[in-house]
Amino acid sequence: MDPLTHPAGASGPPADLIHTVEEAEQLLAATGDSLTALLARAGRVRDAGLAAAGRPGLITYSRKVFVPLTTLCRDRCHYCVFVDTPAQLLKLHKPVYMSPEQVLAVVRQGAALGCKEALLTLGDRPEDRWPAARAWLDEHGYASTLDYVAHIARSITAETGLLAHLNPGVLSYDELVALRPTAPSMGMMLETTSRELFTEPGQVHFGSPDKDPAVRLQVLEDAGRARVPFTTGILVGIGETLRDRAESLLAIRDVHRQWGHVQEVIVQNFRAKPRTAMRGAPDAELSEYLAAVAVARLVMGPDMRIQVPPNLSDPAEFALLVAAGADDWGGVSPLTADHVNPERPWPHLDDLAARTADLGFTLTERLTAQPPYVLEADAWIDARLHPPVQELADPTTGLAAIRGHAGPVSSDSAAARSGSRPARTVGTLAETAATDPLALDDDGWVRLLQAQGPELDALTAVADDVRRYTVGEAVSLVVNRNLTSSGYRRGGVADGPGEFTRDEVAAIAADAWDLGCTEICTQGRLPDSEDPSGYLDIVRTIRVTTPRMHVHALRPEDVRDLADRGGLGLTGALAAMREAGVDTVPGTGVKVLSERVRRLVAPGDLEIAAWRETLTAAHRAGFRSTAVLFYGHVETAAERVAHLRELRDIQGSTGGFSEFVPIPLPGPAGGVPLVDGRSAVDEHRAMVAVARLALSGSIANIQIPWTRLGRDVAALLLGAGGNDLGGTLLDGRVRPDAGIEHGHELPLPDAAAIAGRLLRPFRQRTTDYREPDADRKIRVS
Numbered sequence: 001m002d003p004l005t006h007p008a009g010a011s012g013p014p015a016d017l018i019h020t021v022e023e024a025e026q027l028l029a030a031t032g033d034s035l036t037a038l039l040a041r042a043g044r045v046r047d048a049g050l051a052a053a054g055r056p057g058l059i060t061y062s063r064k065v066f067v068p069l070t071t072l073c074r075d076r077c078h079y080c081v082f083v084d085t086p087a088q089l090l091k092l093h094k095p096v097y098m099s100p101e102q103v104l105a106v107v108r109q110g111a112a113l114g115c116k117e118a119l120l121t122l123g124d125r126p127e128d129r130w131p132a133a134r135a136w137l138d139e140h141g142y143a144s145t146l147d148y149v150a151h152i153a154r155s156i157t158a159e160t161g162l163l164a165h166l167n168p169g170v171l172s173y174d175e176l177v178a179l180r181p182t183a184p185s186m187g188m189m190l191e192t193t194s195r196e197l198f199t200e201p202g203q204v205h206f207g208s209p210d211k212d213p214a215v216r217l218q219v220l221e222d223a224g225r226a227r228v229p230f231t232t233g234i235l236v237g238i239g240e241t242l243r244d245r246a247e248s249l250l251a252i253r254d255v256h257r258q259w260g261h262v263q264e265v266i267v268q269n270f271r272a273k274p275r276t277a278m279r280g281a282p283d284a285e286l287s288e289y290l291a292a293v294a295v296a297r298l299v300m301g302p303d304m305r306i307q308v309p310p311n312l313s314d315p316a317e318f319a320l321l322v323a324a325g326a327d328d329w330g331g332v333s334p335l336t337a338d339h340v341n342p343e344r345p346w347p348h349l350d351d352l353a354a355r356t357a358d359l360g361f362t363l364t365e366r367l368t369a370q371p372p373y374v375l376e377a378d379a380w381i382d383a384r385l386h387p388p389v390q391e392l393a394d395p396t397t398g399l400a401a402i403r404g405h406a407g408p409v410s411s412d413s414a415a416a417r418s419g420s421r422p423a424r425t426v427g428t429l430a431e432t433a434a435t436d437p438l439a440l441d442d443d444g445w446v447r448l449l450q451a452q453g454p455e456l457d458a459l460t461a462v463a464d465d466v467r468r469y470t471v472g473e474a475v476s477l478v479v480n481r482n483l484t485s486s487g488y489r490r491g492g493v494a495d496g497p498g499e500f501t502r503d504e505v506a507a508i509a510a511d512a513w514d515l516g517c518t519e520i521c522t523q524g525r526l527p528d529s530e531d532p533s534g535y536l537d538i539v540r541t542i543r544v545t546t547p548r549m550h551v552h553a554l555r556p557e558d559v560r561d562l563a564d565r566g567g568l569g570l571t572g573a574l575a576a577m578r579e580a581g582v583d584t585v586p587g588t589g590v591k592v593l594s595e596r597v598r599r600l601v602a603p604g605d606l607e608i609a610a611w612r613e614t615l616t617a618a619h620r621a622g623f624r625s626t627a628v629l630f631y632g633h634v635e636t637a638a639e640r641v642a643h644l645r646e647l648r649d650i651q652g653s654t655g656g657f658s659e660f661v662p663i664p665l666p667g668p669a670g671g672v673p674l675v676d677g678r679s680a681v682d683e684h685r686a687m688v689a690v691a692r693l694a695l696s697g698s699i700a701n702i703q704i705p706w707t708r709l710g711r712d713v714a715a716l717l718l719g720a721g722g723n724d725l726g727g728t729l730l731d732g733r734v735r736p737d738a739g740i741e742h743g744h745e746l747p748l749p750d751a752a753a754i755a756g757r758l759l760r761p762f763r764q765r766t767t768d769y770r771e772p773d774a775d776r777k778i779r780v781s
Contacts (some may be wrong), residue, residue, distance in 0.1 A: 016045050018298040022262030024246035028291050042294035042325030049302025059356050060366040064117035064331035066111030068169050070097045072133050073123020073209035074721040078277035080125040082340045085125050086132040091759050096136040097549040101154055105435040107494040111160045113334045113564055116392050116400055117368040118162045146175055147294040151744040153182035157388050165368040170210040173222035180228055183384040184369040184389055184611055190216050193251055194244040214561050224259025229380050233266030236292045249299045260695045264305040269312055272310030290324045297325030311344040322359050326580040336473030343763040371398030426455035430462040433693040433728045445638040448690050450675050456682055463689035463721035471700050471723050475755035476765040478519050480727035481512040482739030486524035490534050500738045509545040511734040516778050519767045521552040523586050525561055532566040536580040543581035544772035550767045553582045555589040556614035557606045584767055585623045591630040595641045600634050619656025627657045631687055632665045635664055637674050652699045658768055659701035662687045685720045692721025707744045715754050725751050752780040
């Protein structure tokens with residue numbers, strides 16, 4: 001079906017559609033029963049459109065890599081945390097523009113994870129405002145930022161087979177035509193047609209030349225003339241009126257009716273961000289947002305894809321968004337953060353698929369260009385892009401083909417790379433690891449672990465770039481409390497240090513909840529004198545007392561104790577844990593995955609094979625876990641490398657690790673450097689950097705154990721590839737000595753201050769790296 005000859009609203013029940021600004025404005029104000037009826041109406045229109053397209057019951061998404069090509073911009077939007085100034089870039093050791101090598105390093109990892117889209121997002125024409133941008137472009141031989149965008153887009157497709165989707169901001173007709181051969185689709189949010197928000201001092205778009213509604217509407221018109229499949233949409237809750245929203249949606253509809261090129265309309269809800277002029281503004285109200293989604297569906301008709309970003313809403317709201325007529329989740333990345341909304345992580349794709357299925361729909365992958373434009377490629381996509389598009393597309397549906405990950409269309413560049421092997425310096429080894437962690441041999445990883453001086457600085461810089469361009473800039477922390485389960489006394493007599501009763505578990509949980517905790521971590525083997533069912537007593541008591549508390553409980557050693565002494569067996573123990581209320585499990589209880597090391601350092605620890613069997617079984621039973629490495633004792637560099645490879649292997653099989661924690665072993669039994677004379681700080685920097693590189697694309701989060709290192713060193717290691725500080729470890733007011741890290745606390749404001757000194761955003765997270773519920777978020781600024 002040619003979108004040009006089948007404009008929005010041409011099929012489906014006409015009575016259900018919205019035709020005037022006045023009707024749209026009225027329905028945008030719907031609440032209560034009126035809102036419920038509006039959602040049902042929008043859902044009917046969506047379902048009719050999917051059926052007419054031959055894809056009933058499908059909700060689509062694009063598996064993407066997010067590439068923030070530059071964070072410089074000539075605009076000054078009041079809600080944006082994406083942009084930096086040159087001075088901020090200098091303090092962050094961040095380049096003016098990502099280099100081609102940095103881009104390809106990230107995109108190749110995305111290709112290995114099955115991504116098919118590379119989203120290029122950047123500020124508008126930074127060289128018009130910032131001399132540093134103009135100087136970089138001149139030095140590297142590019143006439144403009146858009147010239148560089150074109151080069152990067154062509155390189156991505158030639159080198160990796162991924163398809164670029166371009167979001168470079170405002171473009172002229174000639175620029176759209178020039179960029180069309182480099183990408184099958186482009187996009188720019190209209191946001192709003194409100195002139196007041198642009199012209200009045202103090203409003204969100206004042207002082208931002210590219211946010212003139214007339215200019216942005218002209219871009220939509222020119223994109224149609226240039227026959228570019230185009231993504232646009234509105235931003236709900238930035239100060240616009242209901243009339244503005246209605247006029248914005250009808251403006252998009254009208255330009256699409258003329259040209260047929262708008263492939264999807266995003267309805268995005270405003271989320272206030274710290275360090276912005278709108279940091280104190282309320283987020284978009286859910287009812288207003290739902291009404292906007294539904295009205296967008298009814299304005300645009302059954303044939304338009306209506307997209308809602310899943311990371312900007314609570315998963316509990318997904319059902320309402322789908323009920324409102326949405327049928328596309330947009331781009332979701334298994335590798336990179338949403339660099340525009342760094343505080344809002346993407347949902348795990350498996351979780352998104354499961355939630356979509358719970359709503360009666362099937363999550364289905366598409367390409368960056370929506371199916372009608374792929375199927376009509378001769379009309380809509382430049383002929384030079386037909387081979388890579390055909391390589392990734394299902395020829396019947398126009399959706400993404402179900403086969404292996406993208407690959408380069410031509411092998412010329414790959415052959416060139418494999419011709420002459422560069423010298424194996426630490427710098428070249430680090431760059432190789434950044435591009436493809438599996439390509440580096442053990443000797444190369446050992447060399448990186450032993451780096452010193454300027455070579456170590458180069459290693460940590462590469463690792464921090466990988467961190468920046470994958471998981472993003474945010475530093476995260478969970479508000480939690482430790483409870484050492486080995487102190488539990490079921491009989492009710494608890495008079496020794498660190499001992500506690502069931503009643504005290506309840507009091508501890510209630511106190512932790514009152515202090516703002518979202519997690520209690522309980523681990524530690526019960527003494528043989530205690531019934532192993534005590535592990536489950538603790539969990540059940542926490543869950544009964546604080547039903548919404550996340551319980552992070554039972555190391556593999558504790559699980560085996562419950563399985564063996566409790567007579568449940570491993571499968572039975574895991575089932576009992578699930579029934580009791582365990583959410584995730586700690587992956588501790590092992591130093592290095594080497595029997596030689598275990599026998600020398602911790603012969604009482606679980607045998608390595610048993611540890612792996614237990615943790616793998618836990619993952620397959622649905623429990624996510626941490627992963628750790630205790631370093632600085634008798635282990636060799638090669639054993640550290642083998643440990644990281646083993647973790648990556650487990651992750652490839654189960655996907656169960658949420659984070660990796662490299663923990664230095666202190667005291668007389670540890671603290672042994674890999675390199676004689678190298679400082680302890682440099683030992684830690686090398687370990688964190690290598691962990692980031694070795695686990696990139698596998699385990700996303702590298703946690704810095706501040707309790708072992710102190711706050712100052714922890715801050716330094718956040719610049720070597722780390723992105724997380726673990727937990728607050730609040731002692732609480734009830735039996736504070738019952739936590740294994742008693743006496744060590746990192747309150748949320750202190751963690752936010754650490755991030756602030758690094759000029760990085762801070763976010764409170766849950767145990768599984770999601771956003772806490774609104775009533776559990778603690779304001780820190």
